[in-house]
Amino acid sequence: MSHFTTVTATYILVKYSRSYPSSAPSSQAQTSSDVDWQHFVNPVIKLYLDVKKSSTGELVSVRLRIAWFMDDRTEDVDRREVVFEDLELLSFSSLSPPNPQAAQIEQGLPLKAVYRDSVVGIRYLHPRVIGPGTHPVYRRFQITFLSPTAALQFIDAIRTVCPCKANPSTQTPVRNQTMHTDLSRPRTSTGLMSQTNTLIRTQTSHSAAPIPKRARLTYDGAFSRPSNPGRLNLETSTDLHVPSFTTSTPSRQMLPNNDNTSQISSSSVTLSSSSSREMINPDCDSSQPSYASRNDSDMMPPPPLPSSAPRPVEVTGPQVPDAFTSEFLASLRETPALYDLPQAELEDLVGHVIREEGFAKLLDALDSMWKVKGFLDR
Structure with a gap:
């Protein structure tokens, strides 16, 4: 059986x-x-x-x-x-x-x-x-x-x-050379590194208000190589975008993040013609990695003066501290290029300024000053 x-x-x-x-x-x-x-x-x-x-x-x-x-x-x-x-x-x-x-x-x-x-x-x-x-x-x-x-x-x-x-898995091409080339371009010139150092030092020394999380500096001096370059290339190569700024001026300074006039009074504000254009345009030159992230609408320029004014106009009043007035005028003397901005950029800056508190009081003060100037010109 x-x-x-x-x-x-x-x-x-x-x-x-x-x-x-x-x-x-x-x-x-x-x-x-x-x-x-x-x-x-x-x-x-x-x-x-x-x-x-x-x-x-x-x-x-x-x-x-x-x-x-x-x-x-x-x-x-x-x-x-x-x-x-x-x-x-x-x-x-x-x-x-x-x-x-x-x-x-x-x-x-x-x-x-x-x-x-x-x-x-x-x-x-x-x-x-x-x-x-x-x-x-x-x-x-x-x-x-x-x-x-x-x-x-x-x-x-x-x-x-x-x-x-x-059945072995399909080997995906590993573009190490491409990734290495894209991430190793900050060594283009000594001027770019010096501008970056100036940018970082200026923001650290003059910005008293806390910097938002998305505007914090993320440059640590070197880029770490991923453990699996092939996987990184597949998952993040199409999404990898590092905004950068052009190098049209020998030096530039970062504007502090100011949401109201009380925060403006605690910091020194400077501006150059090239830095304002660089902050507005996030896609200037993607081949150059940047060392400070863009802060969109949170980083706004200071209130500009009329382009026809031959010299800075001091705004005085009982509500403005003397320390703020002296710092503001000093910043305008250091950066006279504010008056040379193109009309389109100046209009854009004014559009942000009119949303600030106290703008109506500023217009009243300027109106009375222009009236006095009109009487003196007669």
Whole structure:
């Protein structure tokens, strides 16, 4: 009397996909991607592998079943299930290849499997009996396990009856030279580094108000190379954008972030014609990395004086501290280029100034001063 031992292994599948062509491909160039695929996921998909051996250890059968359960309640014995696959893998071993020449390159095998990470793809001949004058038809299905370890366990279990081949992942090109070139361009001239040092020192010494988080300096002197350049190139190469500023002037200074007049009174404000244009335009020259981030509408220039005025006009009043007046006039004397701004930029600066508190009082004071000037000119 013969005795048999059956060992059943159960795997939970994340996804099951299948392709059942009704006829053979019209040409050798047609691949599995040219046919329709059906995909199944939730609620529960299970794979059962029954390995049956005789008392002498001889392999009798290897049965693969894939079932899709419509309900995940394990206590319900009457729950519905749909059987996707029910294959006797060992029976394919007795089949001769439909095309002996193609079998030499593993293209005409009646059964084969490929795997990568947690995904396993299996192709088998269906129907197994090929009539005269007909072409073989192959069915394909792809299963995704919970982990690569589970996929390898399944491959090891069927390797004795099914040819298995690892499908290495596609190697993405690593553009180290491109990334290195883009990140190593700050060494263009000594003038740029000196301007950067001036910019950082000026903002540190004159900005008394706290700098917003998005306007903080992020330059640390060197760029760290990622541990996986190929992955960085794929995920961030299209999004990598480092704004930069042009170097049209020998020196420039950063404007402090001032949201109201009380914060203006605690800092010294300077401005040059080139620095105002650089802060407004975020995409001046993307080839040069910058060392200070742009602060959009939070970094606004100081209130400009009329372009026709030949000299700075001192605004006095009981509400303006003497210290602020002296600092403001000193900054205007250091940067007389404020009066040479183009009309378009000057209008843009004025547009921001009129939103500040106390602008109406400034207009009243200027109006009375121009009246006095008119009387003196007569």
